[in-house]
Amino acid sequence: ETGVTQSPTHLIKTRGQQVTLRCSSQSGHNTVSWYQQALGQGPQFIFQYYREEENGRGNFPPRFSGLQFPNYSSELNVNALELDDSALYLCASSPRTSGREQFFGPGTRLTVL
């Protein structure tokens, strides 16, 4: 059974650019959630996708957007990057939309210069 995978591992961008992060969910999981973890902080919920629709959103601006595909994989897009967007971005998959049984990938480290 393959776990949650994310790509790329690391990414360096400059302020104002756009970035796309990718996530493949664990086999059998139809729900994907994205979290932002700033240095020294706990993860913060960005949004969740279920059946290719956004199914809940945290306190993040609209320049954070996402997609979910028919195979349940997902993308996180961030436009107009700001320095404060530098963080570890974690993807988690789960077999249902409840706030439990979430399995995390290794994350993508984004640095904005």
Next chain:
Amino acid sequence: AQSVTQPDIHITVSEGASLELRCNYSYGATPYLFWYVQSPGQGLQLLLKYFSGDTLVQGIKGFEAEFKRSQSSFNLRKPSVHWSDAAEYFCAVGGGYGGSQGNLIFGKGTKLSVKP
């Protein structure tokens, strides 16, 4: 408001000593409670979870946690710490289905250092 508090930012224990990491939560409904561990530069690994039933739950790597509803606490314990347990530990609370309840709310974490 829903929140998780981990009062200890950094704890140092000697190898072989016992460990207790504190977690307090604020949640309007019956919570689902979790402890995750994160090694440097890595993702989160689930140590244990509480949904209902027995308030003392066993997890991986010899960890256990006790849910105390009256104290809104879910403290993590281990009787004898190993050097490989050095990492950051996150307590999280989740609930319901979908929408804003479909996510996990994390504490800020407790960094554990282990002295030889």
